[in-house]
Amino acid sequence: MLKRKVIFVLLAVALLMGCATVNVQLTKQDLADWMLSIYNAQYADYKTWFVTDPATGEFKLDAQGNAILKPGTPPAQVAILQKKKAIFKEVWPLILTYAEYAKTGTVPAGTVIGEVEARAVTLVNDLIRAK
Amino acid sequence: MDPVTGSIIIGLIQMAAQYAEKVGMAKEEATKHFLNAYDLAKVNDPDKLPDAKLPENAGG
Numbered sequence: 001m002l003k004r005k006v007i008f009v010l011l012a013v014a015l016l017m018g019c020a021t022v023n024v025q026l027t028k029q030d031l032a033d034w035m036l037s038i039y040n041a042q043y044a045d046y047k048t049w050f051v052t053d054p055a056t057g058e059f060k061l062d063a064q065g066n067a068i069l070k071p072g073t074p075p076a077q078v079a080i081l082q083k084k085k086a087i088f089k090e091v092w093p094l095i096l097t098y099a100e101y102a103k104t105g106t107v108p109a110g111t112v113i114g115e116v117e118a119r120a121v122t123l124v125n126d127l128i129r130a131k
Numbered sequence: 132m133d134p135v136t137g138s139i140i141i142g143l144i145q146m147a148a149q150y151a152e153k154v155g156m157a158k159e160e161a162t163k164h165f166l167n168a169y170d171l172a173k174v175n176d177p178d179k180l181p182d183a184k185l186p187e188n189a190g191g
Contacts, residue, residue: 033168036168036169036171036172037168039172039175040168040171040172040175043175043177043180046180047180049183050181050183059181062186066181066182066184067181067182068186069183069184069185069186073185075185078183078184078185081183082182082183085177085180085182085183088177088180089177089178092172092175092176092177095172096172096173099169099172
């Protein structure tokens with residue numbers, strides 16, 4: 001059990017540090033799982049930059065209703081978070097579409113799966129490399 | 132559960148079993164890992180994330 005946990009932690013760290021990019025030929029299933037794993041890890045990391053209420057886990061808000069960044073967050077990191085949120089919004093529907101395609105071979109009407117795949121891979125790599 | 136979601140989950144379970152065999156992981160745990168990744172992504176709606184803004188008085 002401990003060995004498995006260590007493997008998952010190392011994988012998560014590698015993903016968050018940008019060590020994992022796609023340079024090999026993957027099956028559709030492998031590619032979908034890669035996208036899902038990166039997206040989920042990056043999404044979780046994004047949330048860690050904000051102050052949360054320890055009791056509820058909800059984001060704490062300032063007087064203007066904005067979520068509060070953790071003290072000491074540098075402006076450069078704020079810019080990265082803003083870039084990442086824009087990427088999340090664009091890539092999320094693409095990843096879910098691709099994951100469905102990988103498993104069922106079906107896509108919504110009018111979808112060109114090659115374009116979905118190419119754009120999703122580009123955006124996931126952008127998430128990893130965002131600076 | 133709609134048919135598409137159902138078939139995706141069945142596929143994920145099969146994929147998890149193959150993965151488990153490769154890495155010697157218990158099938159139940161591998162299945163949980165793969166289902167979690169897909170289900171988690173579905174609920175990880177980017178619109179639920181807050182915007183990152185510096186406080187207006189940041190930097191003095």
